[in-house]
Amino acid sequence: MNFSIEDYYADLIDGNVLLAYKGSINTELINNVLDTIESKLQDFNEPSKVRKKVYNVLVESLQNLFHHIDDLPDEYKDDFESRFGILVVSKEGNKYRISTGNFIRNDKIAYLKEKIDQINSSNREELKEMYKFILNHQKLSEKGGGGLGLVDIARKTGNKLKYTFVPFDDEYSFYNLDVFVDEVIEKKNS
Amino acid sequence: MEPLIIEGTPKTPTVRFDAEKGVIEIKGRSIPENSVEFYKPLVDWLEEYKKNPKPKTTVNIQLEYFNTSSSKCILDVFKKLEAIHKAKNEVEINWYYEEDDEDMLEAGEDYESIIRIPFKMIEIVE
Structure with missing residues (x-):
């Protein structure tokens, strides 16, 4: 097993981290994360436009995790909590980064990859x-x-x-998604 | 017909549907994990109201945030209103958005283009 959650997590939290969590992704956790980030963004005096974008994107990222996490087989249950996921919100330069990570069944990867690639190639x-x-x-x-x-x-x-999809074993990979919100938002429609 | 009144929570909006006045209001945040459950009574109420609506129905939507799970349910609400409009009743939809919130304005335009009732876009200036 080459993939190490600990190394992966350590890399993610290396920076200006607003919030880092690894464990079970449930409704209570989602509520706590949203409250925490909302008040931190207030403290940073970000304009409401930026605050709203980060908040919106965080809601979607968390709820995506919540709805789509694949549970690992029982033999791993000593290593990971059920509905195990990772969330790191950090600030890199003038961008907020929201990273989510979760185990995914290998047979779902092709579909998801195709979907993200299609989104990324769209204007x-x-x-x-x-x-x-x-x-x-x-x-x-x-x-x-x-x-x-x-x-x-x-x-x-x-x-x-x-x-990224990092192979874990024959059945599972670890799926990481990084989403970036610019701190300076340009006017649309231009 | 009994009004439908639901108080808001940090993840669900305040709802006031008043058949006597013909006023439909949804305000606040709509970001629940499972929105179908929350919106079912709203859609059911409108289904009933549709049978005997006021000559004019005023709809005020003022959302600070909504998630994609809610977006489908909100469309269901609009589809009921579209049916009321199609049956030759006046339906006025006011879509409120906070100053500079282009995403919320755009979300209103998305709905407007799907349901084909003109929206009044109202910017809330603090």
Whole structure:
């Protein structure tokens, strides 16, 4: 097993970290994280535009994690809590970075990769159309927004989604997603 | 018809649906993990209201945040209003957004283009 959660986590929290968490992703945790980040952004005196973007993107990132985490088989349960995920919110230069990490079944990777690549290769107008299409045509699953989350994040941030899949064993990989929110937001429609 | 009144929480909006006045209001934050559960009574209420609506229904939507899980449910609410509008009743939709919140303005425009009832976009200036 080459992949080490500890090393991976240590790398992530190396910087200007607002919040770092590894463990079970549940509703209570989500509420705590949202409260914490909201008050930190207030303390930083960020303009409301930036605060709202970071908050919005954080909500989607956390709820994506919440809805899509794959549980590991029992043989790992001594190593990881159930619904194990990682969340790190940090500030790098003039960007906020929201990193999420979770185990994913290998058979789901191709689909997810294709989806993110499609989002990353779309411009603003295409993302808007993609968002509206999913909103209007796809059934809401009990798991959430039917794939709207990533499109919404890409639209709101205007930045590419950065992902990695690190092989863990025959069945699972560790999926990391980095989302960046610029501290200075340029006017749209220009 | 009984009004539908739900007090807001940090993750769900304040709801005031008043059939007597023909006023429908959703205000606050809508970011629950499972929004279907929250929105079901709203959609059911509108289904009932649709049978005997006021000649004019005023809709005030003033959201600070909403997540993508809510966005589908909000569309369901608008689709009920669209049906009321199609049945030759006046439906006025006021979409409020905070000053400079272009994302919220754009979200209103997205809905407007899907349901085809003109929205009044109202910027809240502090």
